[in-house]
Amino acid sequence: MRNFVREKKIYCGDKYMEVDLYSLSEYQLERKKGKRSKKKYMTLPKQEKMNDKNARRKFVQLAEANFGQDDIFLSLTYKDKYLPKSYDEAQKEITNYIRRLKTRMKAQGVEEELKYIIVTSMRKPRGKDEGVRYHHHLLLSCGLDRDTVEDCWRRPRRKGQEKGDLIGYPDSKRIQEDINTGILGLANYMAKHTSYKRKWTCSQNLERPFERTNDHKYSRKKLIKFALDPFDIDRWEKIYPGWTITDKDMGIEARYNDFTGWAIYLKMRRKPEKIE
Incomplete structure (x- = not known):
């Protein structure tokens, strides 16, 4: 043979x-x-988990195909009073956040199409009295500045408020062509932390890698x-x-x-x- x-x-x-x-x-x-x-x-890796080496590799390839220089890497956490009690609640919060981004894009006349990958992490509690803590990491291509992207992580404005309450602590940075802060390093960071349970979603308009x-x-x-x-x-x-x-x-x-x-x-x- x-x-x-x-x-x-x-x-x-x-x-x-x-x-x-x-x-x-x-x-x-x-x-x-x-x-x-x-x-x-x-074919896209399963979105339920990324504890398989091949699934993580496909995740990185998908990120490389769609994001790059000057796009945004964003981390979103929660204040204790807004901490979701379940994964479904966390997904509802991040879905509403994406909706607010689209509203801002429309209001500012941004013609660029919104593209995103979202990884939701569920950190295991250290003690019996501590609940699961959720946070999100996002790769974004949206045509908005970083201040606007971070400002959308708010609850709806109440009567008498100029702005709604911040849900948590947003932290964003522009992606650079660097081995650690570029897509390759960031996507690996989002995918490989096995000490957390991680689930991910993405926009439907992403370009798929081909071989x-x-x-x-x-x-x-x-x-x-x-x-x-x-x-x-x-x-x-x-x-x-x-x-x-x-x-x-x-x-x-x-x-x-x-x-x-x-x-x-x-x-x-x-x-x-x-x-x-």
């Missing part, structure tokens, strides 16, 4: 791509070797050679012109399995266009 090496490119928007290189047997090939595959769009596979670009001999010396960034930039590794430590992984052999996983970002 012969083995082939599959190259799987996962395109997440225009600026981020992941590349998987791994061995396949003849029986595992879904089509004739040498044909380029059609686009295959990613293409190729079974003739690499030989098994070349895969092994590259896996034994995976951190040659110049080599990867030559193989994938216009792209570079996101980070030497986090952007390259070579893994060996007794049954399938070597596999290589690359995280790549498109190089900025040169201005002449």
Whole structure:
């Protein structure tokens, strides 16, 4: 039985791509070797939980495909008197918040379409008398400034009030192209904290990542050679012109399995266009 090496490119928007290189047997090939595959769009990971490594990876890819420089990362907490008593209550609060964002966008004449990913975390109580504490992390693309985004985390205005009460403590920042404060770092942060129970939702207008596979670009001999010396960034930039590794430590992984052999996983970002 012969083995082939599959190259799987996962395109997440225009600026981020992941590349998987791994061995396949003849029986595992879904089509004739040498044909380029059609686009295959990613299915969304289950929204009930993110304690599976593959689900977390898909979550990060979805975030990379839809958010980037100057979008907003927002954290929302609750004051004790407004703390939800259940997950459904927390979801009702965050749904109302999204509704208020849309109202502000309309009032300010923002034509940009609202896009969001929301992760709701349920922190386990430390003591018997302490209830579950909820908070939310959001990735937002909305065309509003940070002050307005934070100001929407309020209850409706009561009679005699200039503004409604703050529900909790909003904290926002603009996303930068950085390994920690960029989408890659923030999405990993939102997805991986297993000490909390986490559920997530998203707007229906998000662009889905897609993949293409190729079974003739690499030989098994070349895969092994590259896996034994995976951190040659110049080599990867030559193989994938216009792209570079996101980070030497986090952007390259070579893994060996007794049954399938070597596999290589690359995280790549498109190089900025040169201005002449």
